[in-house]
Amino acid sequence: MEPEEFDAWYEAAFARLVRQVYAMTGDEEEARDCVQEAFVRAWDRRSRIDAGRGRDAWIRTTAHRLAVSRWRRRRMDRRASDRAVGVTVAADGPDERRVALVAALRHLPEAQRVALVLHHIADLSVDEVAAETGAPAGTVKARLSRGRAALADLLAEGATHA
Amino acid sequence: MPEHPVDPLEEAFESMRDTSRYPLPDLDPGTVRGLGDRRRRRRRAVAGGSVAAAAVAVLAGAVLVVGGGPEPEPLPAGPTRSTTPTPSSTPPAPSGTAEATPTGPPTTTPTVDATPTAPSTAPPPSPAAPLDPATMPLTAGYPDTNEDGTATRVERGPGPGVDVCGQTILTGRDARSVAVGRFLGGEDFRSRTLVVFSDEAEARAALEWTAATVRDCVGSPDLPAGSSVTVLGEAEGPGTFLWSQDYGPVGGPAMATGIRRLVLLGDALLVDTVDGEAWGPGGSADDEDVVATREALVPVVEAVRGARGSG
Numbered sequence: 001m002e003p004e005e006f007d008a009w010y011e012a013a014f015a016r017l018v019r020q021v022y023a024m025t026g027d028e029e030e031a032r033d034c035v036q037e038a039f040v041r042a043w044d045r046r047s048r049i050d051a052g053r054g055r056d057a058w059i060r061t062t063a064h065r066l067a068v069s070r071w072r073r074r075r076m077d078r079r080a081s082d083r084a085v086g087v088t089v090a091a092d093g094p095d096e097r098r099v100a101l102v103a104a105l106r107h108l109p110e111a112q113r114v115a116l117v118l119h120h121i122a123d124l125s126v127d128e129v130a131a132e133t134g135a136p137a138g139t140v141k142a143r144l145s146r147g148r149a150a151l152a153d154l155l156a157e158g159a160t161h162a
Numbered sequence: 163m164p165e166h167p168v169d170p171l172e173e174a175f176e177s178m179r180d181t182s183r184y185p186l187p188d189l190d191p192g193t194v195r196g197l198g199d200r201r202r203r204r205r206r207a208v209a210g211g212s213v214a215a216a217a218v219a220v221l222a223g224a225v226l227v228v229g230g231g232p233e234p235e236p237l238p239a240g241p242t243r244s245t246t247p248t249p250s251s252t253p254p255a256p257s258g259t260a261e262a263t264p265t266g267p268p269t270t271t272p273t274v275d276a277t278p279t280a281p282s283t284a285p286p287p288s289p290a291a292p293l294d295p296a297t298m299p300l301t302a303g304y305p306d307t308n309e310d311g312t313a314t315r316v317e318r319g320p321g322p323g324v325d326v327c328g329q330t331i332l333t334g335r336d337a338r339s340v341a342v343g344r345f346l347g348g349e350d351f352r353s354r355t356l357v358v359f360s361d362e363a364e365a366r367a368a369l370e371w372t373a374a375t376v377r378d379c380v381g382s383p384d385l386p387a388g389s390s391v392t393v394l395g396e397a398e399g400p401g402t403f404l405w406s407q408d409y410g411p412v413g414g415p416a417m418a419t420g421i422r423r424l425v426l427l428g429d430a431l432l433v434d435t436v437d438g439e440a441w442g443p444g445g446s447a448d449d450e451d452v453v454a455t456r457e458a459l460v461p462v463v464e465a466v467r468g469a470r471g472s473g
Contacts, residue, residue: 007191015181023178036189043198048443101174120175134387152171 001046009055010039016122017059023117025067026106034063057132060122064114104154112147115140293339293430295356300343301463303458307345316343321355325421326375329386332357332368332424332433349418350441354462355433362429366401369426373403395396397447398456401426406444406452419444421455427466434459 001009014035022031038059042049049058067089111133118129119140126144130137189197300316307313321342323333334340343350359365364449373395380391386409394404403424420437421444434455442451 003191006195008196010187010191012185015184016179018184019178019181032188036187040197040201041193043195044201045442046198069215097170097174097177101178121178123179144172148215153171155174 001049005126006043006046013056013059014039017056017063020060020117020122021063022069023105023121024064024114026102027067030067031063035059035067037066038062061132100155101151104151107154108147108150111135112143112150115143116147116151119144130134200295221259262446278424291459293358293428293466293469295339295341295358295430298341298356298469300341300354300356300463301345302461302465304343304345304352305347308344309348310346314345316341321357321433322344322353322435323355324433326372327382328378329375329377332372332431338429347438349438351435351437353433353435354459356430356462356466357433358430360429362426365426365429365431368431369401369403369424372424376403376405392445394444394447394452397425398425404447404452419451421452423456425459427463427471429472430466432462432466434462 017038018028018035021035022028025031025034042055042059049055052086085145094137105116108116114133115129115135118124118132119126124132126137126140129135130140133140135143187194214251268368280394296316296318298316301314304314318339318341320333320335321338323330331386332355334342334355337357337359339358340355342353342355357365357368359368376391377393379385380393387392388409390408392406392408394406397404399424405422407420407422409418409420418438419441420435421441423434425432425434438454443449447456
């Protein structure tokens with residue numbers, strides 16, 4: 001991958017990948033941090049990620065793993081050096097719908113949450129979600145169906161309590 | 163009133179997809195690439211092989227060959243086995259290390275001579291002398307400390323083994339003697355296990371059995387989802403066996419790679435593994451990390467050869 005190609009990819013994909021990882025983890029600042037770090041690693045290991053749309057999958061998976069790993073570490077020992085970039089960010093402001101959605105997603109089992117994010121936010125097909133998560137397509141469909149139902153209930157409940 | 167009722171769930175998803183007002187990343191692309199390049203240089207340095215050294219290793223690709231050809235030229239860098247007759251005639255070894263004495267009794271603390279020394283000029287020990295694997299510099303080229311701050315060192319006892327389709331093999335548990343050197347980094351795990359068998363036939367049988375087991379694993383349903391095994395076989399010479407295993411999302415690019423190699427050294431089998439996100443692809447014997455790890459292993463191979471007094 002040439003520098004120009006990497007730069008274009010980074011600038012085009014950064015925001016959408018942050019949103020996707022944010023939806024999976026529930027922490028937007030951490031998502032930005034982890035996606036940033038994943039792009040640093042991606043350039044370091046660019047020879048292995050030349051696979052078109054697979055690039056986004058690589059960043060998404062790496063960033064998600066980083067976020068989970070950091071969360072585990074923080075539980076045991078808060079270490080500032082764990083943060084790759086450590087810049088406090090101001091995203092594009094709170095949006096009631098996004099806040100409610102992320103809060104609701106956090107109540108779902110991880111497998112359902114990841115399937116919903118990949119299908120409805122990352123815009124992957126069911127087969128692509130199956131490929132990225134290693135689950136059969138039928139299982140993905142079931143997770144999406146159950147996840148959507150649960151999410152709709154949670155959002156309705158939130159709206160009622162608001 | 164809208165023609166179709168608004169689905170609040172779809173509206174929420176759409177709000178997540180809309181990134182039109184999302185702020186720019188904190189780092190510009192050039193800075194990201196710069197950090198990636200620095201990471202790469204650091205990784206290469208930690209791997210124990212500079213680009214130049216890796217190039218040498220490509221040229222000396224048969225350096226791990228253990229038989230059937232001319233003896234390889236010894237490389238100038240890296241620890242070699244000291245043939246100093248008595249430990250007292252040499253300066254004290256640094257903390258955590260000790261001199262490997264070929265004729266003396268095994269040390270109680272499994273340690274290695276991590277200081278590069280001059281090539282041996284003394285006669286090699288008798289080939290019949292038992293090899294104490296714990297005296298070999300199995301951590302040569304590894305960082306001094308693990309991520310948790312503990313020292314990397316050579317220890318007696320079974321090694322971590324290698325997972326082949328869910329089966330852990332090559333721990334050396336039932337061998338005559340075994341020692342292991344390990345490095346545990348944040349995203350970089352390495353080990354070298356030296357397994358000494360009763361005789362060369364037994365060691366060779368272990369090599370051949372492992373090769374067959376790994377070949378059977380390729381494409382097996384026992385492989386974890388998203389994982390694939392590439393067999394490079396004897397790409398590093400007769401008496402060696404090399405393979406790699408990738409991990410990552412199913413159908414997507416690999417996120418982590420494990421490179422494994424076996425080197426038959428008489429009645430001993432050296433098992434070299436590197437694993438984790440720090441390692442690049444291992445689909446060819448010429449891949450950068452395969453070359454770097456091969457180069458990093460040379461001092462260990464040379465030390466064992468020196469101790470055995472033969473190739």
